[in-house]
Amino acid sequence: MRVLFATSEAVPLIKTGGLADVSGALPAALLKLGVDVRVLLPGYPQVLQALPPMPIVATFSGLFGFPAARLLEGSLPGGVPLWVLDCPDLYQRGGGPYVDERGQDWSDNPRRFGLLSKIAAVLGSDESPMAWRPDVVHCNDWQTGLIPAFLRYAPGAARSVMSIHNIAFQGVFPAHWTPELGLPWDCYKADGAEYYGNLSFLKAGLYFCDHITTVSPTYAREIQTDALGFGMQGLLQYKSHALTGILNGIDYDEWNPATDHHLSAHYDSQNLAGKAVNKAELQRRMGLDIDPAVPVFGLVSRFTYQKGIEVILEIVPQLLEMPAQLVMLGSGDPGIQSWAQELAYRYPGKIGVQVGFDEGLSHLIEAGSDLFLMPSRFEPCGLNQMYSQCYGTPPVVHATGGLVDSVVDCTEATLADGTATGFVIHGLSGATLSATVQRAVEAYRDPAVWSALQLNGMTRDFSWGQSAAVYRDIYQRVLDR
Ligand code: ADP
Ligand code: GLC
Secondary structure, three states: OEEEEEOOOEOOOEOOOHHHHHHHHHHHHHHHOOOEEEEEEEOOHHHHHHOOOOOEEEEEOOOOOOOOEEEEEEEOOOOOEEEEEEOHHHHOOOOOOOEOOOOOEOOOHHHHHHHHHHHHHHHOOOOOOOOOOOOEEEEEOHHHOHHHHHHHOOOOOOEEEEEEOOOOOOOEEEOOHHHHOOOOHHHOOOOOOEEOOEEEHHHHHHHHOOEEEEOOHHHHHHOOOOOOOOOOHHHHHHOHHHEEEOOOOOOOOOOOOOOOOOOOOOOEOOEOHHHHHHHHHHHHHOOEOOOOOOOEEEEEEEEOHHHOHHHHHHOHHHHHHOOOEEEEEEEEOHHHHHHHHHHHHHOOEOEEEEEOOOHHHHHHHHHHOOEEEEOOOOOOOOOHHHHHHHOOOOEEEEOOHHHHHHOOEOOHHHHHOOOOOEEEEOOOOHHHHHHHHHHHHHHHOOHHHHHHHHHHHHOOOOOOHHHHHHHHHHHHHHHHO
């Protein structure tokens, strides 16, 4: 079974969020299961710089006015075969994969990800110049959403699976892009790629694909509701027979406190002594009072409405009263950024804030914090709450999406049956967050409860194997149809 895994980011080459972690780990897990998988990724500068020079295996010119592009062949550092789509006009620039240096979306994003989708579809059809031809193209989020639409009109097309990592991002652009990207007007209709008078990349993918997946079972149900469907609920209800929620795994080669090279000391579930060393280092690095007794709450996140960060900032005075310390790493919304920085300035030694993206610090926060905060308003899967359990840092989460499927609330019953791993908030507000944080600090003060929580989390199996097998079964299912 041959699968082309098309994605706009992948660890360790280019990352803005969890999609990169998944794209770096799931293909490797599929390979282990015997799936002949290959990743397709745009040739951003970060990607080309990180890899050794790669041979050109195909060139594309004159594709519906897209600039000339080349396909380079290499492999991801873990060994998964890789095709890089090199198109300097579209991908060789500063800024990030989706936004410029000022955080504004690239105005030619429809063309940038239209090309990625077009080439993936060419590679998955009789039009491909390559000998290796996929049976299934696995698409991820709106950036690859036009692939199933292009495949719909291509000769000898592969089947397609469309994964939703976050339905809030849909790639909606003016209708004129439909012909400009080489799509027939025929696909631009309510039963197709049209969305309230615009072209929607994600809707195209959801409509034309053979199977839809999303990254947790709870989120698969939530996106069929008015509250969390972001306008796609009707289509998802209609295709619910072909919609599966599969919880993401974590990559233990990257996220393991016993081997993590970003840490000051290693530790595991048998011996947690090294965790205190990381805590002291984290307190030092973030300018906090170095105090082994005070609980440290950690947060690593995009600073956006989705993540519920303002709710944390609102309760900072109560949190510090407990007493506790707070460490925050992230970037995004300028309002949240400056509010967080202002609090750090107002409470020196108690709150440490770093604005920006810092892979090493994100690992140290997982290891050095006592508790991890993740009160997301919605969360398709979320990876940090799984990393934190594995690092002996029980998470405080809101009952939504993948957080429900991966964290077990600490109660008398769950402590007794050995399943408790964190703290779950029902109905997010300052009051409920504050009450849950209070409950967590009380548990932290009880050594027997605390070590049970830590051990339950650290010994849970979040590896990719099982989830990868479900993806393999879905590929088989669309092929058998
Ligand atoms: P999302 O994809 O919605 O941002 P996830 O929890 O699935 O949320 O994944 C986020 C990933 O990005 C995690 O690996 C997290 O550690 C990482 N991350 C987020 N913000 C930062 C940051 N500022 N610095 C380093 N890593 C970050
Ligand atoms: C998205 C979601 C996040 C998920 C990640 C990987 O960015 O917001 O919840 O874990 O994709 O699937």
